[in-house]
Amino acid sequence: MMINRRFVLPALAVSVVALAGGLFLSQRADAVQAGAPAPAFQAVDAAGQTRSLAEFAGKTVVLEWSNDQCPYVKKHYETGNMQALQREATAQDVVWLTIVSSAPGKQGAVTEAEAQRLTTTRNAAPTAVLLDPTGAVGRLYGARTTPHMYVIAPDQALVYQGGIDDRNSADHATVQGARNYVREALTAVRAGRQPAVAAAPPYGCSIKYAG
Amino acid sequence: MGLRGFLVSIAAAFALAAPALAQPVRTQNVETELVSARAAIAPGETFTLVMRQKIRADWHTYWVNSGDSGEQTRLEWTLPAGFEAGPLLHPAPQVEVLGPIVTYVHEGEVLYPIAIRAPAGAKPGTTAKLSVYVTWLVCDEICVPEEGTFDLSVPVRAEGADDPRGAKLAAEAIAALPQSLTPLGFTLSTDGQIRVAFPQKTDEANPITDAVNAGRIRKAVYFPYSQSLIDHAAPQKVTLANGQVQVETAPSLSFNKDNVEGAGLLTAEIQDNGAWTSRAFMFGNPPGEGPLPTMVAAIWAGEAPPPSNQSGAPAAPAGGMGLLTAIALALIGGVILNVMPCVFPVLSIKALSLADAAQAGTAKRHGVIFFAGVMATFLALAGVLIALKAAGAAVGWGFQLQEPVMIAALALLFFAIGLNLIGAFEIGGGVQNVGASLAGRAGDAGAFFTGALAVIAATPCTAPLMAGALGWAATQPPAAALAVFAALGVGFAAPFTALSFAPALHKRLPKPGPWMERARQVLAFPMFGAAVWLVWVLAVQTGSMGTVALLSLFVALGFFVWAGRQGTGWRIAGAIFLIATAAIVWRPLTTVDAGARGEVAAGEEVWSPARVADLQAAGTPVFVNFTAAWCVTCKANEAVALSRPAVKQAFADNGVAYLKADWTARDSVIADALASHGRNGVPLYLYYAPGEATPVVLPQLLSEDILLDAIGRHAGAVRGDLRP
Numbered sequence: 001m002m003i004n005r006r007f008v009l010p011a012l013a014v015s016v017v018a019l020a021g022g023l024f025l026s027q028r029a030d031a032v033q034a035g036a037p038a039p040a041f042q043a044v045d046a047a048g049q050t051r052s053l054a055e056f057a058g059k060t061v062v063l064e065w066s067n068d069q070c071p072y073v074k075k076h077y078e079t080g081n082m083q084a085l086q087r088e089a090t091a092q093d094v095v096w097l098t099i100v101s102s103a104p105g106k107q108g109a110v111t112e113a114e115a116q117r118l119t120t121t122r123n124a125a126p127t128a129v130l131l132d133p134t135g136a137v138g139r140l141y142g143a144r145t146t147p148h149m150y151v152i153a154p155d156q157a158l159v160y161q162g163g164i165d166d167r168n169s170a171d172h173a174t175v176q177g178a179r180n181y182v183r184e185a186l187t188a189v190r191a192g193r194q195p196a197v198a199a200a201p202p203y204g205c206s207i208k209y210a211g
Numbered sequence: 212m213g214l215r216g217f218l219v220s221i222a223a224a225f226a227l228a229a230p231a232l233a234q235p236v237r238t239q240n241v242e243t244e245l246v247s248a249r250a251a252i253a254p255g256e257t258f259t260l261v262m263r264q265k266i267r268a269d270w271h272t273y274w275v276n277s278g279d280s281g282e283q284t285r286l287e288w289t290l291p292a293g294f295e296a297g298p299l300l301h302p303a304p305q306v307e308v309l310g311p312i313v314t315y316v317h318e319g320e321v322l323y324p325i326a327i328r329a330p331a332g333a334k335p336g337t338t339a340k341l342s343v344y345v346t347w348l349v350c351d352e353i354c355v356p357e358e359g360t361f362d363l364s365v366p367v368r369a370e371g372a373d374d375p376r377g378a379k380l381a382a383e384a385i386a387a388l389p390q391s392l393t394p395l396g397f398t399l400s401t402d403g404q405i406r407v408a409f410p411q412k413t414d415e416a417n418p419i420t421d422a423v424n425a426g427r428i429r430k431a432v433y434f435p436y437s438q439s440l441i442d443h444a445a446p447q448k449v450t451l452a453n454g455q456v457q458v459e460t461a462p463s464l465s466f467n468k469d470n471v472e473g474a475g476l477l478t479a480e481i482q483d484n485g486a487w488t489s490r491a492f493m494f495g496n497p498p499g500e501g502p503l504p505t506m507v508a509a510i511w512a513g514e515a516p517p518p519s520n521q522s523g524a525p526a527a528p529a530g531g532m533g534l535l536t537a538i539a540l541a542l543i544g545g546v547i548l549n550v551m552p553c554v555f556p557v558l559s560i561k562a563l564s565l566a567d568a569a570q571a572g573t574a575k576r577h578g579v580i581f582f583a584g585v586m587a588t589f590l591a592l593a594g595v596l597i598a599l600k601a602a603g604a605a606v607g608w609g610f611q612l613q614e615p616v617m618i619a620a621l622a623l624l625f626f627a628i629g630l631n632l633i634g635a636f637e638i639g640g641g642v643q644n645v646g647a648s649l650a651g652r653a654g655d656a657g658a659f660f661t662g663a664l665a666v667i668a669a670t671p672c673t674a675p676l677m678a679g680a681l682g683w684a685a686t687q688p689p690a691a692a693l694a695v696f697a698a699l700g701v702g703f704a705a706p707f708t709a710l711s712f713a714p715a716l717h718k719r720l721p722k723p724g725p726w727m728e729r730a731r732q733v734l735a736f737p738m739f740g741a742a743v744w745l746v747w748v749l750a751v752q753t754g755s756m757g758t759v760a761l762l763s764l765f766v767a768l769g770f771f772v773w774a775g776r777q778g779t780g781w782r783i784a785g786a787i788f789l790i791a792t793a794a795i796v797w798r799p800l801t802t803v804d805a806g807a808r809g810e811v812a813a814g815e816e817v818w819s820p821a822r823v824a825d826l827q828a829a830g831t832p833v834f835v836n837f838t839a840a841w842c843v844t845c846k847a848n849e850a851v852a853l854s855r856p857a858v859k860q861a862f863a864d865n866g867v868a869y870l871k872a873d874w875t876a877r878d879s880v881i882a883d884a885l886a887s888h889g890r891n892g893v894p895l896y897l898y899y900a901p902g903e904a905t906p907v908v909l910p911q912l913l914s915e916d917i918l919l920d921a922i923g924r925h926a927g928a929v930r931g932d933l934r935p
Contacts, residue, residue, distance in 0.1 A: 069353070070353075070354065071348075071354060071355070071356045072354075106352070107352065107353045135310075139311060142311065142464070144279040144280055144311070144312050145279065145280040145312075161464060162464070162465055168277075168282050169282060169285075169346075170282070170348065170356040171346065171356075199463075199464045199465040199466075199467075200439075200465050201438045201439055201463070201465045202279070202280075203280070203282065204280060205280060205350070205353070205354040206279065206280040206281075206309050206310075206312045206314070206350070206352075206354075207310075207312065208352060208353075209309075209310040209311070209312075211310070211830065211901075
């Protein structure tokens with residue numbers, strides 16, 4: 001009996017951890033793997049219109065998770081890096097969707113009017129800004145950080161997911177000389193290739209999801 | 212020396228004192244300080260700096276691998292020619308869960324050692340100016356990048372010299388680093404799932420294999436240095452087998468099979484002398500180039516033993532307590548016990564007898580014997596406790612009240628004392644021997660017995676002050692544990708023994724007389740009250756059958772006492788009746804009702820570790836009340852705080868699940884949970900804020916405000932959104 005007890009407790013502890021982990025897993029959306037079909041979604045944009053991924057079939061789509069208060073997002077907007085990439089992409093008929101998954105009342109949450117104003121003041125050039133206050137789209141894609149970038153090929157397969165570049169820093173100076181994975185992926189898709197880097201660690205602030 | 216000379220020497224003294232310390236820099240959320248372990252350095256020496264960061268409560272900075280978001284702390288050095296700086300060495304991180312996002316963080320005060328190597332050509336008499344620009348990200352829910360520049364000037368001398376504070380901090384920082392098991396290696400397979408096993412060589416003695424083989428390890432977590440190896444949010448499936456901790460988990464989305472790096476840390480709780488201790492083990496050096504502190508390099512190369520406190524702090528808050536602190540706390544706790552409701556009636560009787568003894572001139576003698584009685588009983592209890600623990604039983608302080616037989620015997624004893632006090636029977640002697648009976652008049656034996664009874668009766672009132680000391684004692688070698696228990700006894704017996712030695716007091720004591728008879732009879736009622744309380748405790752342990760059994764014994768005892776004053780025939784009948792009753796009720800009296808866990812009221816649930824894990828996984832805040840029917844402090848807390856309408860409302864408003872762990876009867880799972888928080892007895896109150904793996908331990912004396920504060924603060928800090 002004594003001997004049994006010594007093993008029962010550790011076994012119990014292990015199973016509790018495993019159980020907790022299992023429950024945790026069941027609650028969290030499975031992140032999308034590069035190469036897999038991009039999950040379909042619908043969301044309302046800053047103009048109040050419902051947009052869906054399906055309507056952009058046949059075009060390359062970039063998803064950009066954003067939170068305008070996050071220092072890492074600021075790095076890319078205050079240096080003009082994000083806007084430049086947006087213009088470069090949309091000029092080549094790429095659809096650019098900026099998605100805000102902050103829950104109402106949390107950092108980065110915006111109303112439709114605020115989203116429109118932000119696009120103007122930041123001189124941004126997305127195709128649309130999608131509001132995802134429930135976090136449904138973010139969880140569907142397993143988006144973790146702002147920014148967290150996804151590139152979807154015209155056949156709606158996900159070809160890249162991760163950080164915008166290889167410089168995990170909020171320091172504005174790090175934009176210079178960074179390896180921009182999104183630009184690389186867009187170039188590869190245009191050339192009909194798979195990008196050399198299909199996934200990189202996303203970096204930045206955690207997304208302020210609804211509880 | 213003129214005034215000018217004096218001023219110059221003062222200035223020089225400051226100049227000498229200043230260099231080893233850069234002023235702490237306060238940014239919005241962090242206080243940062245750079246301290247040198249050396250007041251002066253010699254050419255060619257490698258010395259240690261410590262970066263100390265004190266992070267605002269509820270905020271965190273990041274480990275080498277920050278996890279899903281966040282960023283590690285970075286340093287950029289500006290050093291004199293020839294000087295070299297090594298990497299920032301991190302203690303083990305904690306896991307922070309924010310919805311679907313998992314990060315590896317540091318909280319509270321963090322000490323990072325950093326090595327600096329001076330060139331052999333450094334000139335004695337010069338000053339080395341070390342400057343570092345540090346950037347870090349600090350987050351609670353939102354993130355703030357912060358930065359600071361730290362300058363440190365260290366004089367170069369022919370002979371180096373320690374800076375007392377810096378050297379102490381450096382030793383502390385190095386001791387807090389994970390223990391290196393790098394030479395033992397680990398195995399890694401990345402075929403589909405990521406599978407790691409620690410250590411690879413299980414034939415060399417090491418703490419992980421020892422703990423796995425002894426079944427004394429739990430809560431293992433793997434932290435790779437690489438951010439692109441594992442999916443940080445995926446569950447880690449831990450298997451303990453073949454002397455290894457094997458971890459299986461999902462790969463990172465950015466996993467790259469051409470660039471696989473499995474080195475990292477394994478953290479776990481390991482049971483050591485009964486207490487669960489948090490440990491961190493390193494497999495593979497952390498990334499970063501440059502020199503290491505000499506001590507660290509030696510330990511990592513296996514050329515020096517790990518620092519003595521490498522075993523880490525116990526997982527429990529009682530960790531930092533030393534023997535002297537525990538003894539001091541036990542002494543104070545012992546004194547306080549004297550005025551606890553459990554003990555007071557017993558001691559009152561003794562005090563009454565003091566008046567008598569003072570008259571007879573035997574007060575001092577009785578004081579000493581009482582002292583001996585207390586000490587003998589405390590040490591006997593401690594001895595039994597230590598022996599039981601050594602035998603592997605899940606017991607803690609208060610164990611003597613977990614046996615229904617013990618409760619029943621105590622209840623009968625209190626009932627008998629009550630009967631005696633009220634005058635239902637005498638143990639020889641008449642009215643003039645007031646205050647006598649069991650505790651007084653029987654002389655030496657009585658004094659000894661009072662001491663013993665007082666100790667037994669005191670158990671359920673174990674004062675909060677003593678919980679820490681006893682919890683600590685239970686995890687120590689027998690000699691230290693006995694010392695703590697002895698201190699408790701000394702504190703407990705001291706006030707009364709001191710009284711018996713105070714002649715001035717003796718003169719003030721009222722003369723024995725008829726008043727004492729009345730006082731004695733009045734004291735019978737607290738005794739009956741104590742008996743009623745013990746009946747209730749027994750009812751919780753054994754259910755209604757046990758209660759009926761005990762009350763039957765009360766009747767039989769009453770008859771026996773009455774019969775004792777009649778003729779011989781009656782006496783024999785009384786004795787037979789008592790023995791027969793005892794024989795009949797023995798079984799129900801000693802059968803612990805497995806279902807007996809106290810009443811679980813509406814809105815309460817029965818505690819289990821699995822239930823806590825379930826609720827935590829669902830993001831529900833959890834309050835756990837570790838209690839026992841025989842624990843007076845627990846009952847007091849329930850009355851003055853836990854059952855208050857405002858508290859119930861706050862629990863309801865915040866959706867807090869109320870779990871009750873009832874330790875009235877023995878329960879090894881509960882004993883284990885108590886031990887994991889450094890406790891050896893009840894009460895213990897835990898509050899798990901949503902998303903927090905570790906609970907807040909609330910004080911042992913609760914108030915409405917403490918509870919509202921704990922729930923309110925965490926509900927506010929956590930803001931619900933941390934839930935998945």
